[in-house]
Amino acid sequence: MCLKMTSSLIPTLQKITLKVNRVPFKDPEKRKAYQKKYQSKYYQRNREEVIARSVTNKKKLRKAKRAWLLEQLGGKCISCGYEGANLHCHHTDKSYKRPWGDVRGGTQGGSGIRFQRGITDYPWEDLKKKIHTLELLCGNCHMEHHAEERENE
Numbered sequence: 476m477c478l479k480m481t482s483s484l485i486p487t488l489q490k491i492t493l494k495v496n497r498v499p500f501k502d503p504e505k506r507k508a509y510q511k512k513y514q515s516k517y518y519q520r521n522r523e524e525v526i527a528r529s530v531t532n533k534k535k536l537r538k539a540k541r542a543w544l545l546e547q548l549g550g551k552c553i554s555c556g557y558e559g560a561n562l563h564c565h566h567t568d569k570s571y572k573r574p575w576g577d578v579r580g581g582t583q584g585g586s587g588i589r590f591q592r593g594i595t596d597y598p599w600e601d602l603k604k605k606i607h608t609l610e611l612l613c614g615n616c617h618m619e620h621h622a623e624e625r626e627n628e
């Protein structure tokens with residue numbers, strides 16, 4: 476009796492399960508898995524294009540961060556007034572400085588090369604939180620500032 480009932484229920488359950496499987500988008504977990512699989516296939520088919528696009532996006536992101544920083548920090552060297560391409564973000568708070576980062580964006584394919592982290596490699600949240608610890612110095616004033624610092628050590 477009990478067995479009979481169970482076996483008659485199984486086909487119904489299977490039908491329901493199959494129906495759910497056909498619309499994976501309603502279940503967030505399944506949707507995630509589906510998208511992951513889809514994206515991985517997409518990546519394999521369009522690898523070069525995907526890489527090229529991500530490089531462009533990173534460049535755009537760096538540009539946007541640089542423009543934002545320049546605007547926030549007054550756009551010129553606070554020491555000599557220079558306005559040009561050779562402006563650096565000087566860290567007044569060294570604890571915030573993270574000079575060594577990971578291999579840049581994985582493009583060096585695990586070569587183990589580490590790079591000096593530029594300010595535009597910092598995440599937006601970090602920049603916004605720590606903008607008050609940064610000031611603009613031109614390349615020359617920046618170098619002089621740190622040279623003096625070394626002399627005084």
Ligand SMILES: [Zn+2]
Pocket residue numbers: 552553554555556557612613614615616617
């Ligand atoms: Zn300067």
